[in-house]
Amino acid sequence: MTHDHDLELRPTAAQTAEALSPPPGRTGGDLVVETLRGLGSTTVFGLPGQHALGMFDALRRSDLTYVGLRVENNAGFAADAYGRITGEAAPLLLSTGPGALTSLAALQEAAAGSSPVLAIGSQVPAAGLGGGRHGYLHELRDQEASFRGVVKSTHPVRTASQIPSAIAAAWESALTAPHGPVWVEIPEDVLLAETVLPVVTAMDADPHDLVPRPELTAVAAHLLAEAERPAVIAGGGVVRADAAGKLRALAERLDLPVVTTFGGKGAFPWEHPLSLQSWIEDRHTTDFLEDADVLLVVGSGLGELSSNYHTFAPRGRIIQIEADAGKLESNHPALGIHADARLALTALLETVPEREDPKAPERVRRVLDLVRERVDSQHLNLEQELLASVRAALPDTAPSFWDMTILAYWAWSAFDARRPGTMHSAQGAGGLGYAFPAALGAAVADPTGPVLAVSGDGGAMYSLAELATAAQYGLPVTWLIVDDGGYGILREYMKDTFGEATGTELTRPDFVALAESFGVTAIRSTPESLKDDLTKALAEPGPSVVVLPAHLRMFAPTHLG
Template identity: 85%
Template sequence: MTHDHDLVLRPTVAQTEAALNPPPGRNGGDLVVETLTGLGATTVFGLPGQHALGMFDALRRSDLAYIGLRVENNAGFAADAYGRITGEAAPLLLSTGPGALTSLAALQEAAAASAPVLAVSSQIPSAGLGGGRHGYLHELPDQQASFRGVVKSVHTVRTQSQIPSAIAEAWESALTAPHGPVWVEIPQDVLLAETSLPVVTAADAAPHDLPPRPELTAVAADLLSKAARPAIIAGGGVVRSDASGKLRQLAERLNAPVVTTFGGKGAFPWNHPLSLQSWLEDRHTTDFLEDADVLLVVGSGLGELSSNYYTFKPRGRVIQIEADLGKLESNHPALGIHADARLALSALLETVPVREDADAADRVRTVLDLVRERIDAQELTLEQRVLAAVREALPDRSASFWDMTILAYWAWSAFDARRPNTMHSAQGAGGLGYAFPAAIGGAVADPTHPVLAVSGDGGALYSIAELATARQHNLDVTWLIVDDGGYGILREYMTDAFGQATATELSRPDYVALAESFGVPGVRTTPDTLADDLAKSLATPGPSVVVLPALLRMFAPTHLG
């Protein structure tokens, strides 16, 4: 019997001729960029280094667009954002030792947020591996070990013939749910040596589907259909799997109120009658969720932030849909369904009947009114004005990227993302310096809309070098820097805990003058002029910086009942 795939594998005469006579002057680096191109990559991020020069030399013989950042960690953040926005694996080219290690914090964030990043790192020459020679520049005793606890999978190459398959396997891993960062290691000599291998013309690395087990969705559907007070927590997995439409259909069919986690911002319409929005750091919301007799958790591990700092204690039955097996029932006993969110929600929609509940929207309004009363009682008018000004200035289709700063902590709970996959922050791993380099990656991913980055002055100092990147590539990125003279959120934490803050105050530059020294226009604004200044900067092509001197405060936490 002849199968179709047998026919596909037979090369044509022209393909055979090309394979037998590859063009001269190619090296192992060409095999890297050819494989990436064959897999569908169009853009790579990174920073060159001594051992990685074979890859970077090969870029000029390829059609790949290269976005070079000034710090490897920032290149990782840019790749992370590109992967989140496009849903494609974002190649990140790194050098050995310090170059590779500098990317670790960014890869940790990509892992926490399930962002598909394909990091390709060089290694010292093969002769120095496995207990051979020592003393190579950038040498680590076991470079792979530094990445194993951070990335989703590690792939090592020791010969040129291994390059296409290793990169294809890594690509498949990065894009199989749950998405995540992966790491490929290739020695310097393998990258530099001339190759006689045929040009890599195509690579097949389709990600695996992760469907739910039907007997589990049958039980889940039965529980939900019989629930008196169902509720839904929608996490980042809903956004990553492009399942927002399915989520809305199921919520409306069940008349079930929906809370979106900070990673799931935009997964459910903010002003929908069933939307409890994102007030997770609020006891009223926590009480409401605890009172649900059936709680459906989709694409969230119910970690620290999503569980109101582990004070959330559900009293009803929990159904958890989660693509990351390690997060399934990791914090609460549940009917655990290991599956991609979109596929699991689709399965539930096939069997869950319409559930009538005339009181659901009223119960949602009651909770939101209580939350609003609590916030209004704290006299935090400035903070709400600033956040409202950002929302007013930002076009609906524009992506925003938020650093670990007080305004971002507000935005997690109070900002209407308006569309799925438009609001991104570093809340997964919580490292500083994410916003601006991530916004660079977001602008490269979608150049049709301006992009906003929001940082405090502390986080901004991590990323200042990337003003040169934004200027060099003329990217439409507006950077809002809220300047309060230090690490504002840590100042609050320490003052609350110890009565005074230590090591939180910062000497900082004139950010407007500094931006202008990079050829990037800057403006100093006030809370009254912020909306207009931001809107003008976002509407002007190219990068820009808006500096808001302001001392913002956090709303009081309500972890306890």
């Protein structure tokens, strides 16, 4: 008996002839780029280095588009954003030792933010692995171990024939929910050695669907339908799974108030009558969620930021839908449903009856009124006006990327991300220097519209080298740098805690002159002219910098009470 898949595996005569006569002069590096092409890649990010030159030479013989950044960490941030915007695995080519290790902070952010980054790094020649016998440049005793605790999976290669399978397995891992970064490691001599292996053609590395168990969604549907005061916390998993439409449909069918986490910005319409927006750092919102008799948590582990710094103490029943099994019930007991957010919400929509609660919009308005009164009482008009200016200047569909800076901390709570997947920040791992290189990666993914990056002057210093990248590729990124003379948020934290700040004041360059020296248009703005300055910068082709000298303050933290 012959099965259909048996026929599919049987090569044609033309395929056999082509496989028996591969073109000469190919190396292990060619196997890398051929595999990436066979998996569907069109673009790779990275930075060349001595042991990785076999991969980079092979790029010359391929039709892959290479985008080179100036620092490996920034290349990782760019790949992260490319993966978020496209939903595809983003290849990141790295060298050995210092080059590889410099990418780790970016890969930590990709892991925290569930971004499918496919990092492929070189290694010292195979003979030198495992003990420093040869003393190679860049050599690490166990390079793979440096990545194992950061990425989702590691895939070491030791021979040329292992390359296609290792990269395909890594690709599948990166794109299986929850998405995440992966690490492939190939020795220098394997990359450089000529190969007579056939040219790699189409590869099959489809990610696995993470389907919810039906008995669990049946219980969840019953709990939600019978609840008196249900509510929803929507996290980044909703955005990553492209499940915002499903979430809205479920909320409207059951009259569920919805709050989004900082990572879930845009998962639910900001002005919707059932929207609690994203004021999860406010005690009024926390009180409301604690009072819910059934709380549906979708795509969030209820970590530090999503639980109001672990002050959240729910009294009702929690239903937690989460693709990362390690996050299920990790902070609170729950009916844990290990599943992709979109598939689980679809299952609930197919199961739940309609539930009417005409008082739900009124309860939502009451919470938002209390939040607004508290913020307004602190006389922080400048900060709110600046956010309003940014929102007014930025097209609804344009993505924005935010560094760890005071204006971003405000944006987490107060910025209306009008479309899913349009607001991204470094709050997953909390590293500095994310915004600008990530925005460059987003512009590579879609160069047809503007992209905004927002940094403080301290975070901007991590990324200045990438002004050269922006200019080299003509990427349409506008970089807003809020210059307050140092690490503003750390200054506030230290003064509040110790009465005085240490190590937070910084000497800075003239950012406008520096940008112009790279051939990048730049302007010094004011709070009054920011909206117009940003609007103009975002409308012009190519990169631009807007510098805003301003000292911002955070809204006061809330307390239990």
